[in-house]
Amino acid sequence: MPQSQRHNTQRQNTQRHNTQRHNNDIAIVGFAQTHAHVRYDGPEVVLIMECVNALLADAGIERHDVDFTIAGSCDYLSGMPFAFVSNVDGMGAWPPVYESHVEMDGAWALFEAWLRLQMGDIDIAMVVGSGKSSPCNSREVFHLQADPYVVAPLGIDPDAMAGIAARSLIESHKATETEIAEVVARSYASAASNPHAQIRTTATVEELLAAPYDMAPLRAHDVSPKADGAAALLIARRDRATEITDKPVWISGLDHRIESHHAGLRDLTDSASTRLAAAGSGVGDGAVDVAELHVTHAHEEIILRNALNLADSTSVNPSGGPLAGDPVMATGLVRVIEVARRIAAGEAGRGVAHASSGAALQQNLLCVLEGGT
Amino acid sequence: MAELFEIDFNLEYPYTRTTGPIIGPFLTGLRDGRMLATRVGARVICPPVEYDPDTGATVGAENLVEVGPAGEVTGWTWVAQPTSKHPFEHPFAFAQIKLDGADTTMLHAVDAGSEDSMSTGMRVVVRFRGDRQGTINDVYFVPGDEAPAAPEVDDDAEPVRITEHLIGVRIREPLLPHRRRFVEGLRQGRIIGQRSPVDGKVHVPSRGYDATNRVPMTPDDDVEVADVGTVTSFTEIVPVQYHGQTETEPYIRCSVLLDGADSTVGGIDIRDIKVEDFRVGMRLQMVWREDDRIGEFDNRGYGLNEEVYERWEPTGEPDVDPELLKEHNF
Numbered sequence: 001m002p003q004s005q006r007h008n009t010q011r012q013n014t015q016r017h018n019t020q021r022h023n024n025d026i027a028i029v030g031f032a033q034t035h036a037h038v039r040y041d042g043p044e045v046v047l048i049m050e051c052v053n054a055l056l057a058d059a060g061i062e063r064h065d066v067d068f069t070i071a072g073s074c075d076y077l078s079g080m081p082f083a084f085v086s087n088v089d090g091m092g093a094w095p096p097v098y099e100s101h102v103e104m105d106g107a108w109a110l111f112e113a114w115l116r117l118q119m120g121d122i123d124i125a126m127v128v129g130s131g132k133s134s135p136c137n138s139r140e141v142f143h144l145q146a147d148p149y150v151v152a153p154l155g156i157d158p159d160a161m162a163g164i165a166a167r168s169l170i171e172s173h174k175a176t177e178t179e180i181a182e183v184v185a186r187s188y189a190s191a192a193s194n195p196h197a198q199i200r201t202t203a204t205v206e207e208l209l210a211a212p213y214d215m216a217p218l219r220a221h222d223v224s225p226k227a228d229g230a231a232a233l234l235i236a237r238r239d240r241a242t243e244i245t246d247k248p249v250w251i252s253g254l255d256h257r258i259e260s261h262h263a264g265l266r267d268l269t270d271s272a273s274t275r276l277a278a279a280g281s282g283v284g285d286g287a288v289d290v291a292e293l294h295v296t297h298a299h300e301e302i303i304l305r306n307a308l309n310l311a312d313s314t315s316v317n318p319s320g321g322p323l324a325g326d327p328v329m330a331t332g333l334v335r336v337i338e339v340a341r342r343i344a345a346g347e348a349g350r351g352v353a354h355a356s357s358g359a360a361l362q363q364n365l366l367c368v369l370e371g372g373t
Numbered sequence: 374m375a376e377l378f379e380i381d382f383n384l385e386y387p388y389t390r391t392t393g394p395i396i397g398p399f400l401t402g403l404r405d406g407r408m409l410a411t412r413v414g415a416r417v418i419c420p421p422v423e424y425d426p427d428t429g430a431t432v433g434a435e436n437l438v439e440v441g442p443a444g445e446v447t448g449w450t451w452v453a454q455p456t457s458k459h460p461f462e463h464p465f466a467f468a469q470i471k472l473d474g475a476d477t478t479m480l481h482a483v484d485a486g487s488e489d490s491m492s493t494g495m496r497v498v499v500r501f502r503g504d505r506q507g508t509i510n511d512v513y514f515v516p517g518d519e520a521p522a523a524p525e526v527d528d529d530a531e532p533v534r535i536t537e538h539l540i541g542v543r544i545r546e547p548l549l550p551h552r553r554r555f556v557e558g559l560r561q562g563r564i565i566g567q568r569s570p571v572d573g574k575v576h577v578p579s580r581g582y583d584a585t586n587r588v589p590m591t592p593d594d595d596v597e598v599a600d601v602g603t604v605t606s607f608t609e610i611v612p613v614q615y616h617g618q619t620e621t622e623p624y625i626r627c628s629v630l631l632d633g634a635d636s637t638v639g640g641i642d643i644r645d646i647k648v649e650d651f652r653v654g655m656r657l658q659m660v661w662r663e664d665d666r667i668g669e670f671d672n673r674g675y676g677l678n679e680e681v682y683e684r685w686e687p688t689g690e691p692d693v694d695p696e697l698l699k700e701h702n703f
Contacts, residue, residue: 163450
């Protein structure tokens with residue numbers, strides 16, 4: 001399936017607190033997300049529509065104020081060719097609008113919108129990620145992201161690749177099964193305070209380790225529960241951003257990198273592309289108060305913490321993360337929203353949102369966010 | 374009747390891909406009983422690559438070398454519950470396998486019988502399937518070291534230049550709530566649309582929302598419209614043959630604005646009116662099917678399909694002036 005394959009290394013001049021921002025600085029000025037529904041019975045369009053209407057109301061702007069819209073989704077999930085075209089109805093397409101789409105998680109739509117605003121001729125962009133994956137087994141879709149000649153026909157899906165990576169991580173003594181279970185236990189506990197989460201239970205490490213294997217050494221709870229859902233946010237250049245909100249959340253860096261589709265050329269126990277994206281987006285240029293990571297398999301949190309060189313003091317996936325609810329194709333964008341929400345609320349000063357695509361963390365996107373006026 | 378409202382189908386796309394100068398020989402090798410890799414600088418890479426992963430430089434076919442047939446498992450997972458896309462219906466392992474003579478691993482399936490038979494560092498060896506098509510699934514692996522017997526090969530067979538992959542996904546879901554009410558109406562001989570709570574326009578069949586005003590619609594917005602209307606546009610379709618095509622004869626596909634509706638019903642097929650007699654503005658009456666096959670709807674179409682009507686008949690009324698239909702082209 002088509003995938004964005006950009007290798008941009010753009011990074012805005014890093015602006016720090018107490019420095020003068022200029023109009024090329026871009027901020028998140030509003031956000032909304034739906035629940036992670038086990039199964040949403042209405043059309044995906046209505047899921048998006050309710051999310052977008054809440055977003056515009058929250059930001060206090062009208063649809064016609066938005067200069068550019070872009071969405072990320074995957075038609076295969078709902079089995080509806082050109083579903084992404086109908087989805088535009090949810091964002092509002094009348095009078096005719098200027099819009100784009102990526103067959104990727106909404107976080108990659110944010111990347112394109114962020115690039116677009118830097119051209120300087122328009123001020124406000126709306127970004128949507130949505131998915132209705134309940135009609136299918138998403139494993140039967142996402143193995144198609146692999147090489148179409150020598151991998152995809154084998155049906156090696158992301159869960160199988162994750163099982164291989166998890167075993168390599170354990171056998172190379174970079175993680176233990178107990179540590180992997182601890183990721184799940186902490187994610188479930190954190191999700192208790194997230195009204196959008198799908199998982200509504202807690203579990204002890206002992207209980208988790210007693211569960212049977214599925215894709216050994218992974219267990220069913222180590223894999224994110226797929227959900228139907230949507231997320232949306234608005235970004236704006238500085239002058240408009242500060243008109244719309246007194247709590248803009250500035251995008252100080254954004255980068256994404258891709259590793260080889262040839263798994264034999266990758267080290268599945270590390271994330272080379274995350275390390276590159278971290279350098280490109282400036283993750284290490286300041287303290288990271290909060291990190292929301294696109295962890296669809298529990299052991300990936302351990303790989304990502306190491307690749308991002310996160311301090312023990314960083315709050316990781318305080319929302320519960322994807323292990324507590326994975327609205328496929330919106331999940332990465334939700335990570336951005338969860339960081340932005342905490343910065344806008346004054347709970348954090350600086351944070352990083354991570355999104356991933358492909359098997360075994362093949363592609364990784366990092367968005368560094370910070371508060372201040 | 375509940376089963377009428379559950380949708381279950383396979384969406385399939387057949388892909389045929391040219392294989393190129395490196396993958397072609399690799400897949401030909403699998404068909405003919407050999408495992409090939411490419412030598413790239415100091416490394417032997419399997420599956421072979423067309424380019425140097427470090428520099429992007431082209432790697433020519435002269436760099437193909439034979440590897441295997443046995444090798445070492447460097448990583449694996451146990452698939453306790455295979456999906457429909459996996460090479461085995463019974464539990465098996467997916468593994469990274471470093472074939473003898475190669476410096477990198479390839480992903481493949483190991484038919485090991487049980488999880489206890491698997492371990493990192495174990496030896497596995499290729500097995501050639503009886504029916505080989507020039508795809509990666511022509512082979513699989515088993516524990517052990519013993520080279521397989523040479524498979525039977527057709528010496529006259531052409532090299533693999535095309536590889537085929539039929540992809541598909543099974544979709545199972547209930548009819549969307551507004552579609553269900555629409556279908557229930559049809560079963561009672563009524564056509565149900567929805568009136569926008571914002572601008573009062575009637576959408577039929579409804580999509581469950583008013584796109585113009587960006588507002589969801591509810592059962593409170595349901596209204597009934599007539600089964601008679603006006604042709605707003607049409608074309609003649611001459612079927613081309615493709616995967617899944619069932620049509621063979623030319624037919625008319627038109628849109629009809631039902632009386633009482635503001636949106637047209639698209640995709641109405643007319644097979645018994647001559648194209649030279651068909652006009653925009655023509656008045657048509659739907660002739661309902663008499664059997665109870667109504668209900669075979671999914672969430673994808675927006676029209677009234679042939680499960681509902683037998684045909685559409687001219688009413689004999691004067692045509693509507695096409696100028697008055699300009700807002701309703703589709």
